[in-house]
Amino acid sequence: DSGVTQTPKHLITATGQRVTLRCSPRSGDLSVYWYQQSLDQGLQFLIQYYNGEERAKGNILERFSAQQFPDLHSELNLSSLELGDSALYFCASSVGSAGGYEQYFGPGTRLTVT
Amino acid sequence: AQKVTQAQTEISVVEKEDVTLDCVYETRDTTYYLFWYKQPPSGELVFLIRRNSFDEQNEISGRYSWNFQKSTSSFNFTITASQVVDSAVYFCALSPSTSGTYKYIFGTGTRLKVLA
Numbered sequence: 460d461s462g463v464t465q466t467p468k469h470l471i472t473a474t475g476q477r478v479t480l481r482c483s484p485r486s487g488d489l490s491v492y493w494y495q496q497s498l499d500q501g502l503q504f505l506i507q508y509y510n511g512e513e514r515a516k517g518n519i520l521e522r523f524s525a526q527q528f529p530d531l532h533s534e535l536n537l538s539s540l541e542l543g544d545s546a547l548y549f550c551a552s553s554v555g556s557a558g559g560y561e562q563y564f565g566p567g568t569r570l571t572v573t
Numbered sequence: 574a575q576k577v578t579q580a581q582t583e584i585s586v587v588e589k590e591d592v593t594l595d596c597v598y599e600t601r602d603t604t605y606y607l608f609w610y611k612q613p614p615s616g617e618l619v620f621l622i623r624r625n626s627f628d629e630q631n632e633i634s635g636r637y638s639w640n641f642q643k644s645t646s647s648f649n650f651t652i653t654a655s656q657v658v659d660s661a662v663y664f665c666a667l668s669p670s671t672s673g674t675y676k677y678i679f680g681t682g683t684r685l686k687v688l689a
Binding site for chain 1: 616664668
């Protein structure tokens with residue numbers, strides 16, 4: 460158990476809808492990262508927050524947004540969902556913000572868009 | 574371009590065989606980090622090792638060893654005397670630094686099957 464929690468574990472929704480994925484980092488970690496893992500795209504880095512501020516951005520679509528709250532939990536909002544958004548979404552956390560910190564991954568949220 | 578290539582999509586070995594997973598990376602940054610992660614069938618990625626671009630020392634941890642060679646831009650991972658529990662997808666990742674901002678680029682992963 461990495462100490463990173465993600466809810467929900469599974470989510471099934473229809474195209475055009477909006478969903479929110481939630482992540483709580485390990486105790487003491489200030490950075491939260493979001494990743495998307497799909498069969499055709501592999502593991503894609505979406506975005507990183509450190510202590511409430513956006514720190515790095517990857518291949519995150521404009522329909523997606525994230526934030527980190529004062530208690531350090533983070534939410535990833537996915538809107539106007541398309542079939543291609545079906546994937547496993549991972550959250551990870553680390554102590555620091557720079558690139559050298561090891562990341563601890565949560566169990567993931569499996570999103571299915573029908 | 575910044576990229577991580579894991580050319581081996583899937584490898585099958587028999588238990589107790591040694592196996593090497595290849596990782597080749599591309600970056601123009603002089604400061605960067607390399608990682609290996611394991612994703613067992615349960616799905617959660619597990620950190621194995623990190624290396625910074627200034628440290629080319631090889632590392633050994635039990636049955637695991639890593640060979641970092643800047644000259645060939647490679648960071649290969651060897652499992653000695655493989656076991657069934659080593660069956661998983663292994664990802665190599667690069668975290669290059671551009672103006673102090675790091676991004677995270679993962680390879681496509683190598684699925685390792687260790688047969689009893």
